[in-house]
Amino acid sequence: MSAPLTASAAAAAIAPGARPATGFWRRALRHRSFVLGAGLSLLVLGAALLSLVWTPWSAYDIDVASKLHPPSAAHWLGTDVLGRDIVSLLLVGARSTIMVGVIAVGIGLTFGVCLGLIAAARKGWIEELIMRLSDFTFAFPAVLSAIMLAAVAGPGMLTSTTAIGIFQIPTFVRVTRGSANAIWAREFVLAARAAGKGSFRITIEHVLPNILSILIVQATIQFALAILAEAALSYLGLGTQPPQPSWGRMLNDAQTLLFQSPMLAVYPGAAIAIAVLGLNLLGDGLRDLLDPRLARER
Amino acid sequence: MSGAPLIEVKDLGVRLNTSRGPAQAVRGVSFALRRGETLGLVGESGCGKSVTALALMGLLPESAVISGSIRLDDTELVELPDKAYCKLRGNRISMIFQEPMTALNPMHTIGHQVAEPLLRHTGVSAAEARQEAIALLDRVGLPDAAKRIDAYPHQFSGGQRQRITIAMALACQPDVLIADEPTTALDVTIQGQILDLIAGLVEERGMAMILISHDLGVIAENVARMMVMYGGTVVESGETNAVFTRMGHPYTQGLFRARPRLGARKGTRLKTIAGTVPELADLPAGCSFADRCAIVEQRCRVALPAVVDVGASHGVRCIRTDVSMAAGDVGA
Numbered sequence: 001m002s003a004p005l006t007a008s009a010a011a012a013a014i015a016p017g018a019r020p021a022t023g024f025w026r027r028a029l030r031h032r033s034f035v036l037g038a039g040l041s042l043l044v045l046g047a048a049l050l051s052l053v054w055t056p057w058s059a060y061d062i063d064v065a066s067k068l069h070p071p072s073a074a075h076w077l078g079t080d081v082l083g084r085d086i087v088s089l090l091l092v093g094a095r096s097t098i099m100v101g102v103i104a105v106g107i108g109l110t111f112g113v114c115l116g117l118i119a120a121a122r123k124g125w126i127e128e129l130i131m132r133l134s135d136f137t138f139a140f141p142a143v144l145s146a147i148m149l150a151a152v153a154g155p156g157m158l159t160s161t162t163a164i165g166i167f168q169i170p171t172f173v174r175v176t177r178g179s180a181n182a183i184w185a186r187e188f189v190l191a192a193r194a195a196g197k198g199s200f201r202i203t204i205e206h207v208l209p210n211i212l213s214i215l216i217v218q219a220t221i222q223f224a225l226a227i228l229a230e231a232a233l234s235y236l237g238l239g240t241q242p243p244q245p246s247w248g249r250m251l252n253d254a255q256t257l258l259f260q261s262p263m264l265a266v267y268p269g270a271a272i273a274i275a276v277l278g279l280n281l282l283g284d285g286l287r288d289l290l291d292p293r294l295a296r297e298r
Numbered sequence: 299m300s301g302a303p304l305i306e307v308k309d310l311g312v313r314l315n316t317s318r319g320p321a322q323a324v325r326g327v328s329f330a331l332r333r334g335e336t337l338g339l340v341g342e343s344g345c346g347k348s349v350t351a352l353a354l355m356g357l358l359p360e361s362a363v364i365s366g367s368i369r370l371d372d373t374e375l376v377e378l379p380d381k382a383y384c385k386l387r388g389n390r391i392s393m394i395f396q397e398p399m400t401a402l403n404p405m406h407t408i409g410h411q412v413a414e415p416l417l418r419h420t421g422v423s424a425a426e427a428r429q430e431a432i433a434l435l436d437r438v439g440l441p442d443a444a445k446r447i448d449a450y451p452h453q454f455s456g457g458q459r460q461r462i463t464i465a466m467a468l469a470c471q472p473d474v475l476i477a478d479e480p481t482t483a484l485d486v487t488i489q490g491q492i493l494d495l496i497a498g499l500v501e502e503r504g505m506a507m508i509l510i511s512h513d514l515g516v517i518a519e520n521v522a523r524m525m526v527m528y529g530g531t532v533v534e535s536g537e538t539n540a541v542f543t544r545m546g547h548p549y550t551q552g553l554f555r556a557r558p559r560l561g562a563r564k565g566t567r568l569k570t571i572a573g574t575v576p577e578l579a580d581l582p583a584g585c586s587f588a589d590r591c592a593i594v595e596q597r598c599r600v601a602l603p604a605v606v607d608v609g610a611s612h613g614v615r616c617i618r619t620d621v622s623m624a625a626g627d628v629g630a
Binding site: 187210 | 384
């Protein structure tokens, strides 16, 4: 914090019952990067929801006669090589983007955090086993594990998402275990043990809340990475299958037309950038807002 | 005081596995405490005070090897399974830590943290636990306890936080209280208040207290009996008065000489004990203080000296008490 605490701010900070939970939204609305991040994320979410009920054109209808139209009143951002409306494709594509992000990060977060917490709490050979397994998983590039999984289960959005999710587990294991170990070494954990708490309760009540902000930030980063990975896999033809639109596939299709109509690549690229940026800012903001120690500073 | 001892430690030994090999951190520590009795553990850093405390709490790392016996009433605590130990910790035997700044979880309100042991060990409802937490915080002298119970640790000063950790430790009315340097991290003015508070609570609740400190003044004023530790062994033990009047061990005498004094002439250097504490991983065969002792002899280095009684329940682990105590009058 650059500005010194004003007397009234200091008084407010130590005022009785000054819980950060109360006034969370008041503080949230004053947090610039949180507001911006939430706005951009809601934009993507809104686009996905809107596409469920309405799109300007159908994202699946091919109209080769009107292919590669420039932006016009009928097609706000023009049409692609098959004559599909770009706006409609972007809206529907947001759905798969969000699905991929949520499922992949869900898989990574659930398994990764559990394993990381167990490793930190149990130590010894259990920790060793978990960490070596995660090293093992890490050794395979995401694309390779996606190709392997696609070979077994057939290419598709679910397959690629699962592969991305599995690939994210070791990242979460490492981040969780590293930060959990740091918390385990703190004196309040010793105090909690002196108060008779077992390692499970200490993990839930002391370790997890203290590493939550790190996990949230990591999750938003991983969400962004998942979107990029899905785009990459779709680009390789391993992700979302046609005719299901996805931002990654749109980029893929635009590649061959880069000199004829470069804007075809810019739109999905910008959409991905907005989603990633929004999530990163949102995670940053959440980290600040959820920490009671930082509560008074905003 | 009479009756059977509440907690009895016999020939306690702790071997820690360090990166430098096994280290005998504690050797042959024995004592017994009845209700309302107080014991001080004094010594410099790395002499085994805190390890002894953690051994009593059963909080040493799993790799530590504990020998001897620790009995709380009729329960043997050495080798007690962790589940059973969890039921004792915070309930019958409690601990106050050195650093109030870090002994509280920054993510939970203080009310939550004080009420937690109550919810855990006694069958009270959340509302009752909250009421009890307010009463406890009131008792330890936290101003406006009822209003501030939902505040977070960072909103309190160091002294206030130490009061909160004391409230936490006392929540379940423990029988034994271990205070590990409870005032080291605090201002001198706050120190006195906190020690008075602890003394008052010990008397009021009839607890047995083990006070750990490197500060002879704190020990002199707050405990009835004291043990001086060095290199993992008790080098001198006895009634606090007796030890301070007739110090038997060269180390105790050195500690006493090393204390800063008011009124000393300007430019007077503080006395120190030459040398450093031996590494626990390679303790000398004989007396662990031998390398720093002014009156060391060849036979001191042969074997760990036995405890010599120099007064009523006043023991000194030194074979040269004839010389050290003849020199006497170290206080002067």
